[in-house]
Amino acid sequence: MTRFLAGIAAVAVVLVGWAAPASAHASLEGSSPTAGAVLAEPPGQIELTYDEPVEVSLGAVR
Numbered sequence: 777m778t779r780f781l782a783g784i785a786a787v788a789v790v791l792v793g794w795a796a797p798a799s800a801h802a803s804l805e806g807s808s809p810t811a812g813a814v815l816a817e818p819p820g821q822i823e824l825t826y827d828e829p830v831e832v833s834l835g836a837v838r
Contacts, residue, residue: 802826 808823809815824837 802828802830 803826804824805827806825809819
């Protein structure tokens with residue numbers, strides 16, 4: 777019985793360790809103008825590209 781429970785525990789540890797981490801935030805994939813760009817004057821607009829849709833009304837760009 778002890779061996780059986782140890783086997784179940786080992787399988788549970790492997791399955792939990794195998795799970796991919798979850799991300800609660802969108803990741804920035806790119807921007808225009810690009811990061812670090814030196815501009816002669818401020819841009820008329822900027823464009824940010826994320827890896828998933830974002831809800832703009834819930835936050836701000838900082």
